[in-house]
Amino acid sequence: MHGAMARGSDFDLAAALARPGFTPGRxxxxxxxxxxxxxxxxxxxxxxxxLATLGDLGLQAVLARLAPVEGAPLGEEGARARLVxxxxxxxRRVGPVGEAAVARLVAWTADPQVRVRRAAxxxxxxxxxxxxxxxxxxxxxxxxxPPDERRTLAExxxxxxxAEAxxxxxxxxxxxxAELARRRDxxxxxxxxxxxxxxxxxxxxxxxxxxxxxxPVVRLGCKAGLAPLLYEELRxxxxxxxxPRRDDHVDVTLRGPWSTLFASRLWATAAIxxxxxxxxxxxxxxxxxxxxxxxxxxxxxxxxxxxxxRGPIRWRLGFARGHKRAIVWRVARDVAAAAPELVNDPTxxxxxxxxxDEAGTAELVPRRLADPRTAWRSADVPAASHPSVAAALAYLxxxxxxxxxxxxxxxxxxxxxxxxxxxxxxxxxxxxDDAALAAARTNLDAAGAxxxxxxxxxxxxxxPADLLGGAPTLIITNPxxxxxxxxxxxxxxxxxMHNFGRRLAPGGRLxxxxxxxxxxxxxxxxxxxxxxxxxxxxxxGVRGRLERWDHPAK
Numbered sequence: 001m002h003g004a005m006a007r008g009s010d011f012d013l014a015a016a017l018a019r020p021g022f023t024p025g026r027x028x029x030x031x032x033x034x035x036x037x038x039x040x041x042x043x044x045x046x047x048x049x050x051l052a053t054l055g056d057l058g059l060q061a062v063l064a065r066l067a068p069v070e071g072a073p074l075g076e077e078g079a080r081a082r083l084v085x086x087x088x089x090x091x092r093r094v095g096p097v098g099e100a101a102v103a104r105l106v107a108w109t110a111d112p113q114v115r116v117r118r119a120a121x122x123x124x125x126x127x128x129x130x131x132x133x134x135x136x137x138x139x140x141x142x143x144x145x146p147p148d149e150r151r152t153l154a155e156x157x158x159x160x161x162x163a164e165a166x167x168x169x170x171x172x173x174x175x176x177x178a179e180l181a182r183r184r185d186x187x188x189x190x191x192x193x194x195x196x197x198x199x200x201x202x203x204x205x206x207x208x209x210x211x212x213x214x215x216p217v218v219r220l221g222c223k224a225g226l227a228p229l230l231y232e233e234l235r236x237x238x239x240x241x242x243x244p245r246r247d248d249h250v251d252v253t254l255r256g257p258w259s260t261l262f263a264s265r266l267w268a269t270a271a272i273x274x275x276x277x278x279x280x281x282x283x284x285x286x287x288x289x290x291x292x293x294x295x296x297x298x299x300x301x302x303x304x305x306x307x308x309x310r311g312p313i314r315w316r317l318g319f320a321r322g323h324k325r326a327i328v329w330r331v332a333r334d335v336a337a338a339a340p341e342l343v344n345d346p347t348x349x350x351x352x353x354x355x356x357d358e359a360g361t362a363e364l365v366p367r368r369l370a371d372p373r374t375a376w377r378s379a380d381v382p383a384a385s386h387p388s389v390a391a392a393l394a395y396l397x398x399x400x401x402x403x404x405x406x407x408x409x410x411x412x413x414x415x416x417x418x419x420x421x422x423x424x425x426x427x428x429x430x431x432x433d434d435a436a437l438a439a440a441r442t443n444l445d446a447a448g449a450x451x452x453x454x455x456x457x458x459x460x461x462x463x464p465a466d467l468l469g470g471a472p473t474l475i476i477t478n479p480x481x482x483x484x485x486x487x488x489x490x491x492x493x494x495x496x497m498h499n500f501g502r503r504l505a506p507g508g509r510l511x512x513x514x515x516x517x518x519x520x521x522x523x524x525x526x527x528x529x530x531x532x533x534x535x536x537x538x539x540x541g542v543r544g545r546l547e548r549w550d551h552p553a554k
Contacts, residue, residue, distance in 0.1 A: 017046035024050045029061045036086050037065070037079035048086040055090075056097045062087045063104065081119040084108055088123025102127060106135040117145075118152045125156025133160045140168055151183050158187025161194030185333045192336070193314070193345040201311035201350045203369040205258040210307045213300040215255045217241075219363065221269035224248040225537035226392050226546070230266040233395055237263050258308065258366070262373055265391035265418070271354065271363040274301060281360060288357055289330045292317065295362055296331070296353055297338040304364070305342065305351065314345040314368075320356040376417065376446035379439035384412040385478045389513075389539065394418035396533060396548050397476050397511040401425055404505070406472035408459035408496060409479040413440030413452070419476060420449035428467035430457035459496040463503060471505035481515045481542045490516035494523040501527025507553035513537065513544040524549050 007013075013031045016022045024032060028050075035047035051058040062083050084105070091101035105127070108120035121139065124132035139145065140153050154172065157165040169188050174181040209216055222230045227244040234240040234250060239260070244250045251273070254260065261270060279291040295301065296315075305313045317328050332344035350368040355361075374387045385393075399405060399419040403426065407415050410429030420427060427449055431437050437454050444452045453467040459479070465471055479496070481489055493514055500510055510529060514520045521531065529549035537546050 014043040014046075017043060017050055022050075024054065026054075026057060029054065029057065032058075033061060033065050033083070036082050037076075039078060039082050044082065048082075048089055051086055052089040052093070055093065056100075059087065059090045059097055059101055059104075062090070077113045077115045080113065081115040084116055084119040085123060088119070088126060091123060091127045102129070102131055106131060109135050109139045114146060114149055118149050121149070121152050121156050125159040128160045133157075133162050133165060136160060137164055137168065147177055147180065151177075151180050154180060154183045154187045158183075158190035161191040163195065166191040166195060186329055189329075189332050189336060189344055193343055193348075196312040196314065196343045196345070197348050199311050201309060201314050201348070201368060203258065203350060203366045204308050204310045205262075205369060207307055208257050209254065210303045213303050215253050216304060217251055217273045218254045218261065219249050219251050219271050219273055220261070220264070220267035221249045221271070222267055223386065223389055223392075223537055223539060225535050226266065226388075229392055229395060229535060229546075230264070233264055233266050239264065258369070262371070265373055265421075266388055266395060268386065268388040269365075271365045272304070274353075274362045274364055277355070277357070277360045277362060279360065281358060283357075285324070285327050286330075289327045289334070292327070292331050292353070292355060292362065293334045293338065296335050296342070301364070302339055302342070308366075309350055311350075312343050313341055313351070314343045314349050315351045315353060316344065316346040316349040318352050318354045320354065321358065376448075377412075377414065377443055378446060379412055379442035381412050381433065381436045381439050383480070384436075384439075385414045386539075387414060389478060389537070390414035390418045392537075392546060393476055393478060393511050393513070394422055396546065397474055397509060398422075399424035399474055399476075403474045404428075404468040404470055404472045405474045405476060406430070406464040406468065406503070407477045408457070408462060408464075408475065408500070409477045410440050410454065411436050411478070413443045413454075415476050415478060416440070416452055417444055417447040417449055419474070420444070420447055420452070424474070425451065426468055427452035428464045428472070429454045430459065430462050430464060432456060432458060460492070460499050462499070465503070471508070472503060473505045473508040475500055475504055475508070475510045475512070477512045479512060479514075481513070481539065481544055490514075490519040493520050497523035497527065501529070504551050506551060508551045510549040510551070511547070513539070513546050515542065515544045517545045517547070528552065 013028060014035060032047045032051045035043050038044060066080060066083055087101050087104055091098055091105055105120045105124050109117055111117050121136060124136055136153060136156050140157065145153060154169060157169055166188065169184055169191060172184050174184055220230065225247050227247045227250055231240055231244050231250045234252060239252050241252050274295055277291040277295060279287050317331050335342055336344060352365040352367050354363050354365050377387060393415050399422045401423050403424045405416065405419045405424045405427045407429045410416060410431045413429060416427045416429050429440055429452065437456065440454055455467060479493055497520055504510065529551055532548045532550050535546045537544055
């Protein structure tokens with residue numbers, strides 16, 4: 001409850017508003033109104049947001065400050081406009097306060113002062129809804145708005161959307177008002193995307209690429225260092241093209257549906273290569289924007305989008321470095337003119353055109369696509385394995401139906417789930433973290449591995465034989481690295497290795513990632529393990545080595 005509160009003589013409300021957690025009270029209302037009316041940012045913006053937290057009290061305070069005294073002038077126009085803007089924040093609240101604030105904003109669209117009308121119009125555009133749309137259309141149709149107000153109206157109509165708003169925007173004669181034309185074009189894009197949002201849109205993963213174009217090249221990304229393993233997996237599936245030239249991706253030529261790629265479990269990202277932009281590096285924004293438009297509206301791109309999209313083709317433009325908003329809007333406008341079936345929608349997008357202007361390339365990234373490979377993964381813990389890394393560990397381990405598999409640092413259970421999906425049927429996991437064990441249970445059950453047994457245990461001493469009905473034939477784990485562990489990871493893993501030697505069955509395998517192979521390799525060799533394969537891998541700033549060690553059969 002907001003009540004009156006005493007403030008010391010040295011209390012600075014503007015400074016207090018900048019502190020997280022500060023809550024204004026009833027006694028602060030007059031000073032909040034003064035800050036808003038004064039317009040000195042960021043204090044004015046913070047005061048408006050704080051006033052909105054007071055609900056009806058805040059709204060009534062704004063209305064009282066704005067109410068003209070009989071026979072007195074309306075007051076300073078800028079201050080009144082800023083107070084109307086504060087009421088606009090209150091109008092976004094759900095319930096009677098919001099409804100009352102919207103009603104006042106509608107009334108202020110007929111205010112005699114232009115800046116007040118513009119503030120009300122801008123606020124209604126952000127609020128949206130039928131009442132706001134009707135008021136904005138009525139003000140637009142009045143036909144007496146001066147140029148600056150008409151520009152604000154165009155922007156607000158684009159935000160509220162709707163067929164009536166869109167029709168008026170499209171029929172607007174902007175004359176020689178370049179700024180109105182710019183805002184009108186942007187508003188048309190916004191209203192058009194809103195009109196299409198009611199229709200579902202998704203990537204058609206089961207559709208083949210169109211026969212009228214060359215089969216697309218898809219770049220499959222992975223953690224740096226894992227490209228050789230990914231290429232090996234793809235080659236076994238009959239999907240591989242030329243060997244990778246870098247260690248973080250493999251390019252494949254896709255002649256079948258997108259779902260074909262789901263047979264591979266080691267890739268993390270996928271993007272269709274659209275080709276080179278025909279501009280020099282460092283080109284002017286207008287030149288770069290025109291090149292992007294040509295690439296997006298080229299028939300091969302449009303044919304692929306038509307074939308691989310169900311519903312409206314919603315897309316957005318992104319850049320590998322920076323936002324470049326001016327180019328984004330220019331490209332969206334020009335693409336809409338050249339290819340009306342492509343609906344620019346940065347929020348509910350189905351496809352992203354990602355441009356690397358330094359490399360001079362662009363790629364098409366699916367954004368509304370369910371990945372069935374990890375549909376079972378619903379629980380997580382901090383710093384858990386990335387699914388593609390867990391898949392790489394399982395691929396290297398080659399689990400078999402007769403294996404007894406133990407993960408001594410099981411985390412959220414992804415490695416065990418991957419082993420289950422590759423045929424292993426006897427699984428055990430241990431961890432010192434109860435939250436990790438709970439997450440692992442959730443994920444393993446969802447993956448169908450309900451037989452997996454989990455227990456609390458320290459990897460340096462735990463014996464999993466009772467859980468597995470015998471010594472493990474495969475130890476697979478992505479142990480805690482870097483900041484994931486409170487103690488020194490190399491020492492922890494070297495100690496754990498001694499325990500692995502006591503537990504691993506003759507002829508068994510150990511597959512893991514170590515951050516310090518110079519420390520852990522001697523420990524592995526000391527227990528009789530032989531290094532079979534090794535791959536350096538970057539786990540997002542923590543470098544390690546993915547290793548497979550085999551234990552000779554006795």
